[in-house]
Amino acid sequence: MTFPQNLPERAWEQIGTNLRELANSSAWWLGDWLKYGEATYGWRRYKEAIERTGLDYQTLRNYAWVARRFEHDRRRDGLSFAHHAEVTRLSPPEQDYWLRKAEQQKWSRNELRKAVRASLAAQSDATETLPDNDDEQVAVDRPAESAADGKDRQKSTTLTVELSAGRLEYHAKAAAAHGLSLDQWLTHLLETVDGRSVERRTA
Helix, strand or coil, X not given: CCCCCXXXXXXHHHHHHHHHHHHHXXXXXXXXXXXXXXXXXXXXXXXXXXXXXXXXXXXXXXXXXXXXXXXXXXCCCCCCHHHHHHCCCCCHHHHXXXXXXXXXXXXXXXXXXXXXXXXXXXXXXXXXXXXXXXXXXXXXXXXXXXXXXXXXXXXXXXXXXXXXXXXXXXXXXXXXXXXXXXXXXXXXHHHHHHHHHHHHHHC
């Protein structure tokens, strides 16, 4: 790229902005192109994709991975492709929360990464310190159980909770504010309610 000697500074700045937007868009374009190729022609198309683009396999896989995680209506024009890549491993409500916060705070990709990592670290610490609703705590107001009862109680159960979009966003924000994933936050709420019920019965 060559430039005229008398190029105004404002014009030079605008060219940089345009190049940035072009580079950001090209990552999404490549991701969507690969996503379409995977769905239509299968994984064998990666060989052709490498030849056509000159990019390595892992880079192309990363582009496709991010594109699959964010449909067009969830992509934020004010943030880069790299911002979206930072939160791909989170749940969709958590992704939306952090991207919205990054947009509002005008965070760079590195600032978003730092905030997310700090939250995950706090989440890990909080998970370790959450009170355990173990057998010794609840055995006080329960009758003795047979071995069969104990085995049944140890089986895990899947609980499905239906929430409106508004309530889902509300709980996702609350979970993120406490450094927890949405699943851990809802589990903690249920355990808290269960603990209070036990206290009321034994009072």
